[in-house]
Amino acid sequence: xxxxxxxxVGSAVPVLLLVSLITFGMMxxxxxxxxxxxxxxxxxxxxxxQIRADLGLDEPFLMQLLHWYGGxxxxxxxxxxxxxxxxxxxxxxxxxxxxxxxxxxxxxxLIIGLLAGIVAAxxxxxxxxxxxxxxAMIGISVPNFFLGLLMIILFSVRLGWLPTxxxxxxxxxxxxxxxxxxxxxxxxxxxxxGLLARITRSTMLEVMRQDYIRTARAKGLPAxxxxxxxxxxxxxxxxxxxVGIIISLLLSGAVVTEALFSIPGIGGLLTQAVLNRDxxxxxxGLLLVTAFLVLVNIGIDMLYAFLDPRVRYx
Amino acid sequence: xxxxxxxxxxxxxxxxxxxxxxxxxxxAGPAAAAPFACPSRGGNLVFGQEANVNSLDQMTSSTISTxxxxxxxxxxxxxxDENNKPIAELAESFEESADRLAYTFRxxxxxxxxxxxxxxxxxxxxxxxxxxxxxxQRSTLDNVAGWETPDPATxxxxxxxxxxxxxxxxxxFSVPIVIIPAEHKxxxxxxxRPVGTGPFRLVEFVPGSHARLARFDNYRPNAAxxxxxxxxGYKQACLDTVTFRIVTEASARVAGLxxxxxxxxxxIPTQSVEAMRKNPxxxxxxxxxxxxxIALPNTAHAPTSNLRFRQAVQAALGxxxxxxxxTDNNYTLNVGFQYPNQPSYTDAGKETYNxxxxxxxxxxxxxxxxxxxxxxILTNRDYAPMYNAALVMQQQMQAVGIKAELKVVDWPTxxxxxxxxxxxxxxxxxxxxxxxxxxxxxxxxxxxxxPGANYRPRDDKPDPEVEAAWSDMNTKPTEAERNxxxxxxxxLVLERAYAYPFGSLTKVQAVRANVQNFRPFRIPRxxxxxxxx
Numbered sequence: 001x002x003x004x005x006x007x008x009v010g011s012a013v014p015v016l017l018l019v020s021l022i023t024f025g026m027m028x029x030x031x032x033x034x035x036x037x038x039x040x041x042x043x044x045x046x047x048x049x050q051i052r053a054d055l056g057l058d059e060p061f062l063m064q065l066l067h068w069y070g071g072x073x074x075x076x077x078x079x080x081x082x083x084x085x086x087x088x089x090x091x092x093x094x095x096x097x098x099x100x101x102x103x104x105x106x107x108x109x110l111i112i113g114l115l116a117g118i119v120a121a122x123x124x125x126x127x128x129x130x131x132x133x134x135x136a137m138i139g140i141s142v143p144n145f146f147l148g149l150l151m152i153i154l155f156s157v158r159l160g161w162l163p164t165x166x167x168x169x170x171x172x173x174x175x176x177x178x179x180x181x182x183x184x185x186x187x188x189x190x191x192x193x194g195l196l197a198r199i200t201r202s203t204m205l206e207v208m209r210q211d212y213i214r215t216a217r218a219k220g221l222p223a224x225x226x227x228x229x230x231x232x233x234x235x236x237x238x239x240x241x242x243v244g245i246i247i248s249l250l251l252s253g254a255v256v257t258e259a260l261f262s263i264p265g266i267g268g269l270l271t272q273a274v275l276n277r278d279x280x281x282x283x284x285g286l287l288l289v290t291a292f293l294v295l296v297n298i299g300i301d302m303l304y305a306f307l308d309p310r311v312r313y314x
Numbered sequence: 315x316x317x318x319x320x321x322x323x324x325x326x327x328x329x330x331x332x333x334x335x336x337x338x339x340x341x342a343g344p345a346a347a348a349p350f351a352c353p354s355r356g357g358n359l360v361f362g363q364e365a366n367v368n369s370l371d372q373m374t375s376s377t378i379s380t381x382x383x384x385x386x387x388x389x390x391x392x393x394x395d396e397n398n399k400p401i402a403e404l405a406e407s408f409e410e411s412a413d414r415l416a417y418t419f420r421x422x423x424x425x426x427x428x429x430x431x432x433x434x435x436x437x438x439x440x441x442x443x444x445x446x447x448x449x450x451q452r453s454t455l456d457n458v459a460g461w462e463t464p465d466p467a468t469x470x471x472x473x474x475x476x477x478x479x480x481x482x483x484x485x486x487f488s489v490p491i492v493i494i495p496a497e498h499k500x501x502x503x504x505x506x507r508p509v510g511t512g513p514f515r516l517v518e519f520v521p522g523s524h525a526r527l528a529r530f531d532n533y534r535p536n537a538a539x540x541x542x543x544x545x546x547g548y549k550q551a552c553l554d555t556v557t558f559r560i561v562t563e564a565s566a567r568v569a570g571l572x573x574x575x576x577x578x579x580x581x582i583p584t585q586s587v588e589a590m591r592k593n594p595x596x597x598x599x600x601x602x603x604x605x606x607x608i609a610l611p612n613t614a615h616a617p618t619s620n621l622r623f624r625q626a627v628q629a630a631l632g633x634x635x636x637x638x639x640x641t642d643n644n645y646t647l648n649v650g651f652q653y654p655n656q657p658s659y660t661d662a663g664k665e666t667y668n669x670x671x672x673x674x675x676x677x678x679x680x681x682x683x684x685x686x687x688x689x690x691i692l693t694n695r696d697y698a699p700m701y702n703a704a705l706v707m708q709q710q711m712q713a714v715g716i717k718a719e720l721k722v723v724d725w726p727t728x729x730x731x732x733x734x735x736x737x738x739x740x741x742x743x744x745x746x747x748x749x750x751x752x753x754x755x756x757x758x759x760x761x762x763x764x765p766g767a768n769y770r771p772r773d774d775k776p777d778p779e780v781e782a783a784w785s786d787m788n789t790k791p792t793e794a795e796r797n798x799x800x801x802x803x804x805x806l807v808l809e810r811a812y813a814y815p816f817g818s819l820t821k822v823q824a825v826r827a828n829v830q831n832f833r834p835f836r837i838p839r840x841x842x843x844x845x846x847x
Binding site for chain 1: 448450452453505520522559563572766
């Protein structure tokens with residue numbers, strides 16, 4: 001198993017190199033001047049040219065590429081143009097915020113999505129099924145930005161239960177973190193929960209029609225044991241695949257949610273970096289996020305073998 | 315004879331009036347009335363700021379979001395008052411030598427930094443050293459030969475050539491030369507340790523989230539004034555803490571203000587203003603003249619290289635409709651490149667403004683020989699007012715028979731495209747001028763002078779008559795002469811349609827009703843602001 005994991009990590013290296021090359025090239029291909037973005041709205045051309053020279057943005061493309069890969073080989077992802085700090089430091093300041101929020105949203109997604117999907121499958125074509133699927137459709141259809149706004153109006157402005165925005169680190173105040181992260185996590189989770197509920201329902205329905213389920217029922221096993229030990233265990237393989245995708249979607253979906261709820265996460269940071277053409281931060285930040293997602297997917301692959309012994313990694 | 319400037323109770327006005335001619339030594343008189351005293355001390359104020367802050371290094375950032383916070387922490391030798399006139403801040407007085415090649419600043423005594431160290435001329439010199447090395451607007455010091463510190467309370471700037479506008483440039487708040495401890499002079503760009511002399515000190519800064527400031531107990535207010543004025547004056551921190559929270563979503567700012575989580579916010583969207591006005595817990599504070607909405611032609615490329623064509627466009631424009639769309643009806647019509655409340659404001663060239671005469675436009679169009687070629691209006695969606703203004707301008711141009719098209723890119727791209735010499739990619743570029751018009755005519759008109767005149771003349775060679783007026787604005791010895799040169803330059807620019815200033819935008823700020831003495835300005839100032847118990 002360890003050998004398999006190492007081989008997977010090894011195979012991720014070309015992926016990361018390719019991602020870094022594409023990001024590097026894309027940032028230079030799109031028009032837009034980082035110096036203009038830094039200089040702000042009222043800068044004169046002279047000031048913009050001065051910044052450009054200060055940042056070495058007038059170097060040829062190949063020289064910039066060589067500097068980038070030279071630094072990368074030494075573990076140096078450069079310095080953010082906007083913030084003047086190392087890209088690794090800036091990214092690791094923000095990444096935990098988004099990961100914490102995404103983890104909270106993932107827990108909600110799993111609870112809501114799996115529960116709604118299982119219940120809908122077990123009560124197929126009943127009012128419960130209709131209700132669960134209607135809920136799933138609403139989750140899929142309502143944009144998380146709009147949902148977030150509605151929640152702010154209801155839970156913050158009208159009821160005063162939760163803060164309108166802001167972020168409190170978990171390490172400082174766990175309860176404060178929970179209060180500040182609950183609405184963002186729900187608005188992030190609803191879309192994914194809707195997707196997961198629909199996939200869980202269809203997978204469960206397929207599994208529940210299998211012969212071994214019929215046999216288990218014929219043997220007189222309790223319904224709970226049939227559902228959770230035999231049906232759900234076998235439905236988990238496709239669901240696990242979807243969860244891997246959901247983790248990626250949660251990270252990317254956090255951009256909008258972070259902006260709405262004023263959360264200083266990686267989504268907002270990278271969006272700002274792209275808009276301001278902060279080349280080192282986009283290149284380095286995306287590389288680190290990609291590396292994280294590659295690791296998540298390797299973890300999911302490993303999980304298959306654990307969930308289904310038929311899957312072999314020889 | 316040396317000509318000196320100080321700040322006393324009446325000094326600010328005299329100072330500004332005398333900047334051009336520096337007629338005599340002004341005595342530093344005592345304040346006429348009792349200085350401001352906080353009616354109530356204490357409280358924590360949270361302010362919802364619309365834009366992100368990446369760094370608090372005021373020497374290397376020109377962004378408004380940085381200035382909003384940093385200018386509550388740092389101070390400079392000279393700054394601007396409420397009407398954007400230069401006033402002394404950390405300087406007690408300053409004088410110009412008879413040959414106008416030296417400025418001697420006497421520093422205020424008893425000033426200390428937030429780290430407890432007393433401020434001396436060595437710190438001022440170190441601050442100038444850093445600014446000269448990496449300051450974003452280090453061209454301010456182009457005519458400076460060097461500086462000296464004859465004693466701990468004196469700082470002397472030596473000029474390499476006479477620059478009548480030097481104090482005006484030095485007092486600019488765009489990217490000010492803030493005074494920092496000498497030991498911070500080698501801090502990297504964007505990495506300046508946030509230690510200043512201002513009434514608030516930085517407690518915590520989390521980029522993308524918030525910056526928390528606390529009262530600096532050892533702050534010594536400028537006794538030459540009775541009240542805060544502009545960026546200077548008699549400042550006191552009445553509040554215990556001020557937290558700038560980054561809330562980029564307008565609706566979230568409004569919700570925060572309604573619940574009381576935020577005690578102040580900037581940029582209330584128009585659709586919420588009425589509701590906020592009706593809310594007894596909220597005070598709405600419009601800040602007029604936030605920026606000038608503007609479009610600039612590309613005069614290196616046909617047909618905008620043709621004066622008749624540019625005048626045809628000028629004749630077609632109706633400014634009410636453009637400004638209404640651009641600002642959601644939060645605007646003031648005004649001619650030219652200064653705000654109407656400014657001393658250098660002039661309506662020279664007013665006959666070119668807001669003509670809105672389609673027949674005249676069509677006549678000029680025929681005279682220009684326009685053959686129906688596509689006209690590209692370059693704009694962006696990053697700044698909604700620019701996009702909306704471009705949209706209405708397109709419709710008004712189409713109404714007179716011009717085949718106008720929008721080219722929408724993001725802001726950095728549009729700036730890059732607009733700066734290309736002899737570009738054929740666009741005909742009109744939409745922008746907004748905010749800080750520079752507030753700083754005065756000199757700061758504004760540099761946009762229309764070489765190098766890089768915003769109307770993009772062929773081979774980057776601007777109109778000689780406009781350049782001559784610009785030269786007079788910089789070199790004429792008296793303010794009256796410089797103002798006359800500005801009026802001449804504005805008239806030329808408007809008559810030759812090198813720019814289409816549409817009007818000025820109003821920014822709406824708001825605070826909770828118990829927040830007292832918060833006066834809208836170019837930054838949210840928290841000195842002398844207090845919370846009613």
